[in-house]
Amino acid sequence: MKNTKKFILRLAAVAVFCSIICYGMMKENQQTAEDIELQSVNTEVHVSNGIAQPESTMQNILISKEGSYIFQVNCKPDHEGLITGCIICDEKEQVVFSCSGEEWTSGSSKLNLKVGTYTVAFYYLANENAYEKFWKDAGKEISKDVEGLFQDNGKWDVCLEYGYGEVKEKSLEYYLGIVIGIAMGLALVVFLKWIIQKMGGKVEVGGRKCKESYDERQMLARGQAYKTAFFTLLFYMCSVAAISEFSENPLLMSFAGIWVGVCLSITVFAIVCILKDAYMSLYENTKGIIMMFSVIGILNTGIGILHFDAGRPMIEDGMLSIYCINLIVGIMFLIILAVFCGKLLYDKRNAKEEE
Amino acid sequence: MKNLKMKSARAALDLSQQDLAAKVNVSRQTINAIEKGDYNLTINLCRAICKALGKTLDELFWEEETD
Numbered sequence: 001m002k003n004t005k006k007f008i009l010r011l012a013a014v015a016v017f018c019s020i021i022c023y024g025m026m027k028e029n030q031q032t033a034e035d036i037e038l039q040s041v042n043t044e045v046h047v048s049n050g051i052a053q054p055e056s057t058m059q060n061i062l063i064s065k066e067g068s069y070i071f072q073v074n075c076k077p078d079h080e081g082l083i084t085g086c087i088i089c090d091e092k093e094q095v096v097f098s099c100s101g102e103e104w105t106s107g108s109s110k111l112n113l114k115v116g117t118y119t120v121a122f123y124y125l126a127n128e129n130a131y132e133k134f135w136k137d138a139g140k141e142i143s144k145d146v147e148g149l150f151q152d153n154g155k156w157d158v159c160l161e162y163g164y165g166e167v168k169e170k171s172l173e174y175y176l177g178i179v180i181g182i183a184m185g186l187a188l189v190v191f192l193k194w195i196i197q198k199m200g201g202k203v204e205v206g207g208r209k210c211k212e213s214y215d216e217r218q219m220l221a222r223g224q225a226y227k228t229a230f231f232t233l234l235f236y237m238c239s240v241a242a243i244s245e246f247s248e249n250p251l252l253m254s255f256a257g258i259w260v261g262v263c264l265s266i267t268v269f270a271i272v273c274i275l276k277d278a279y280m281s282l283y284e285n286t287k288g289i290i291m292m293f294s295v296i297g298i299l300n301t302g303i304g305i306l307h308f309d310a311g312r313p314m315i316e317d318g319m320l321s322i323y324c325i326n327l328i329v330g331i332m333f334l335i336i337l338a339v340f341c342g343k344l345l346y347d348k349r350n351a352k353e354e355e
Numbered sequence: 356m357k358n359l360k361m362k363s364a365r366a367a368l369d370l371s372q373q374d375l376a377a378k379v380n381v382s383r384q385t386i387n388a389i390e391k392g393d394y395n396l397t398i399n400l401c402r403a404i405c406k407a408l409g410k411t412l413d414e415l416f417w418e419e420e421t422d
Contacts, residue, residue: 215381217394277384347384 036072036165045082045124045156052082052124059120059162061088067166071097071108073120074161081151083125084158091116098138100125112168116332120162126150174209201288204281213281221278224241229269236261254319256328265330272291272335274343286344293337301330356392361415365410367388379403 039059046053063069075084075333085100089107096118097108125131127150135142166337204213206213212223240252240261252260280289304327312323365375373401379386379400388394389404396404405412 068364215385216400217385217388218382218395243376277382277388280382 021102030206032059036070036163038072038074038161038163041160042161043122043160045077045158047082047124047126047151047154047156048128050150051129051153052126055130057122057160059160061118061120061162061164063115063118063215065166066114068110069113069164069166070110070163071120071164072106073097073099073122074105074159075101075122076103076159076161078157080154080178081149081154082158083131083149084147084160085099085123085125085131085138086162087121087123087134087138089119089121091118095139098135098140100131100134101108122158122160124156124158126152131186134260134336140147161309192292196288196291199287201291202283202285202291203288204284214278214281218278218281220275221276225269225276225278228272229265232268233261233265236264250318251315251320254316254321256320256322256324259325260305260320263328267332267335271339274336274339277343277347278338284287286340289340290337293333297330297332297333297337300326300333304330305327356384356418358390358392358416361408364388364415368408370408375404376416378407396422 020342030043041057041059043054043057060069071088073086073088075086077084081098081101083102084099084104086106088097089095090113096111096113099106122129123134125134128146131150132142132144193203240257244253251257258355270279280286304324307323307326314324315321365372370378372390373383376386378382378404381400385394385396389396389400401412401416405415408415
């Protein structure tokens with residue numbers, strides 16, 4: 001009865017974990033489009049006595065297939081002082097997207113569009129009245145106070161970019177594949193544990209409670225290790241945020257970047273535990289740990305190298321890509337394994353003296 | 356401060372650190388740390404060790420005063 005309850009609880013935990021991952025992926029999928037190709041138009045805008053000439057630039061986008069799309073529009077004037085607004089309308093002149101500003105890069109949310117021609121209109125807003133009219137036409141409240149931003153006279157070279165991308169909805173099979181992938185991963189861990197036990201190794205994968213697995217000295221040492229790992233993660237997160245903010249280097253501001261922090265803190269936790277003889281529980285043996293860590297470390301490093309070998313980008317948009325994760329995890333396990341083996345050798349050398 | 360009383364009681368029974376550790380359900384390193392005086396154990400573990408070695412708390416863990 002107790003075991004059934006435990007099994008149901010574990011199954012529920014796995015189901016919740018899988019659901020969270022799937023939900024996250026579906027949300028992410030809803031907001032991104034693949035391959036937005038941008039068209040660009042350069043316009044020379046003259047402003048004389050607060051009147052812009054030309055007043056607007058119109059472009060058309062032909063949507064030939066009904067579906068979900070994301071619009072992307074950018075405006076880059078050669079200098080400040082001119083506000084440009086953008087309205088995208090369908091054939092019935094219904095506004096589907098609008099934005100304004102001096103220099104901007106803007107994207108719509110996911111839009112369900114029918115087949116037809118959509119008009120992308122860029123308006124050059126050289127005075128407050130034009131600005132107010134623009135937002136009235138867009139059917140929205142004025143988005144910000146622009147008093148003092150306009151210049152009565154001047155000339156601007158404005159580079160306009162516009163484009164769209166289809167949001168490709170992933171099929172049910174895709175999500176099913178993700179869930180089966182996670183389940184296979186968990187099954188691999190159970191299988192690995194079984195193989196190791198067959199070969200005389202002892203490992204625990206979420207078995208007994210911590211209280212039962214470690215003695216009182218080990219529990220104290222592990223508490224200290226958790227504390228050190230927690231502060232390491234805190235320090236890492238603050239450092240990444242500071243580097244990103246002050247040096248504008250977003251290298252670690254990605255999912256893989258977060259994994260670096262997680263792996264770093266796990267490594268610190270494991271090393272502190274190993275050095276204080278609190279890593280291995282009372283029901284494990286060194287053979288089991290070495291076998292488990294070797295397999296996981298080598299597997300992950302191998303997959304990471306395969307990604308690299310296949311030419312997959314390790315850095316995307318200046319940030320670490322998800323293809324790094326296997327390599328990071330593999331290196332982490334190999335480092336922990338090296339420290340574990342080193343401590344084992346050190347203990348063996350001192351064992352006689354201790355007796 | 357080293358706990359030589361415990362070490363000698365263990366040796367008298369011809370037990371290794373590992374054997375004693377298994378009897379009281381702790382790791383070998385914990386027994387080593389207690390004997391070296393690196394770890395202040397709880398009263399529960401003191402009692403378990405005393406039972407395993409057939410000694411009293413006083414005999415193993417009471418420090419004799421020296422003038």
